[in-house]
Amino acid sequence: MALFNPLKLGNITIANRIGMSALTRNRSTDTVPNEVMQKYYVQRAAGGTGLIVTEGTLITRQGTEWPQAPGIWDKAQVAGWKKITDAVHETGGKIYCQLWHLGRVSHPEAPQQIAAGVPVYAPSAIPARGGKFRFLPGRPGYVTPTEIPDPTVIIAQFKQAAINAKAAGFDGVELHGANGYIVAQFLDSTANKRTDKWGGSPENRARFALETLKALVEVWGPNVSMKISPAGGYNDVGMPLQETIETFGYLLREADKLGLSYIALMRYGAALDPEFDGKKRATQHDVVGTFSPYLEKTHIFVNCEVTPVEAEELVSSGTAAGVFFGFPYVTHPDVARRIAAGKPLDNVPNVAHLYGAEGVDPAIGYVDYKEAVY
Structure with a gap:
């Protein structure tokens, strides 16, 4: 199977073309990676994954909807991640850190945002519709943010996070440019x-x-990647089709000159397409077919609802260098081994514990799914 051929990404080689995409799981200890997270990532590395991309990792203290999301802005977080990367490497795995800034979809009343002592920053003072901060009284939604006075300050935070990710032993970084967050x-x-x-x-x-990618390349050289979702929808973004093509086409043409390891193209996904005022928010179109021509030098990975059969077709045809699986990794630590052995992805998800539950063992619905018998 073409899916199981090795691939050179930047200055590392991954064993196959199967990636685990970033999945928010909300299990850190006050933003610090912990032992149960280590077990989670090691299980998935041992399951044959070519490249693991961490859950979104906050580059600075922010008021996220997921109060136990991990960060990478201080020494304790770096030390916690170092234990995880060392353990992943011991299994022969490779792991990138996804660098994440929320922009306008933070909340000013979240404890971490209060502790940060800064407002919720965004490109413009325009609120996103939606949101549900379940841990705050009344479960409020998104609010009007404060316009960022100087975006280079945020770019510098991304660069420092990249430096910290190197100290934590990662193999590279992925810029989270998708799903309505700051990029x-x-x-x-x-x-x-x-x-x-x-x-x-x-x-x-x-x-x-582009300026953020250049800053990351200064730290990591070719081991920098980016994830984008041109169809939009999630977190209240999305433009008319022609404007989408012009904007993302320009972005990809310029990004292609930077020597990145890959670009992950997120296809349209109905689950990520909210409805506002009786209308779906996303701009549905063929993301891969539309934007692949803009990338002549950079590996393309396809993400969003890819099936194992389709994954093989995408790679064997040369349409993509690799694929990312997301939700299947919630319930199957051994996605790659199952695909190689022709085993089904049939573990039933414990949806109630997808993001953990207060007062419940964090291992439940996280590291307690069975592997297939090979």
């Missing part, structure tokens, strides 16, 4: 109404993503 907010004309060099034209709206 996507800068790209999207419905979230970014700036009139300076960071807004307006597609070139200006792509500036934040």
Whole structure:
């Protein structure tokens, strides 16, 4: 199977073309990676995964909807991640850190945002619709953010997070440019109404993503990647099709010049397409077919609802260098081994514990799924 051929990514080689995409699991200890997280990642590395990308990892203290999301801005977090990367490497696995800034989808009343002592920052003072901060009284939604005075300050935070990720022993970093978070907010004309060099034209709206990638490359060289979701929808982003093509086309043409290890293209996913005022938010189109031509040098990974059969077709045809599986990894630590052996992905998810549950052992629904008999 072409899916199980090795692949050179930057200056590392992964054993196969199967990646585990970032999956928020909300299990850290006050933003510090812990032992149960180590077990989770080691299980999935031992299950034959070519490349693991961590859950979204906060580059600075922010008021996320997931209060136990991990960070990588201080020494305790770096030490916690180092235990995980060392253990993953002992199994022969490879692991990237996904670098994450929420932008406007933080909440000012979240304890971490209060502790940060700064407002919720975004490209423009435009609130996203939706949100549900379950741990706050009344389960409030998103609020109007404060416009970022100087975006280079956030870029510097991304660069420092990349430096910290290197100290933590990762093999590379992935810039989270998808799903309506800060990079996507800068790209999207419905979230970014700036009139300076960071807004307006597609070139200006792509500036934040490109300058951030350049900063990460300064730290990591070719072991830098980016995930994008041009179809939009999630967290209230999405542009008309022609504007989407112009914006993301420019972004990818320029990113292709930076020597990145890969770009992950997220296809349209119905589960990530909210409805507002009786209308679906996303701009449905063929993301892979539309944007692949803009990447001549950079490996393409396809993400979102890929089946094992389709994964093999994507790689064997040359459409993609690799694929990412997301939700199957929640319930199957051994996705890659199952695919290789022709075993089904048939573990039943414990949805109630997808993000953990207060007062419940964090291992439940996290590291307690069975492997197949080979």
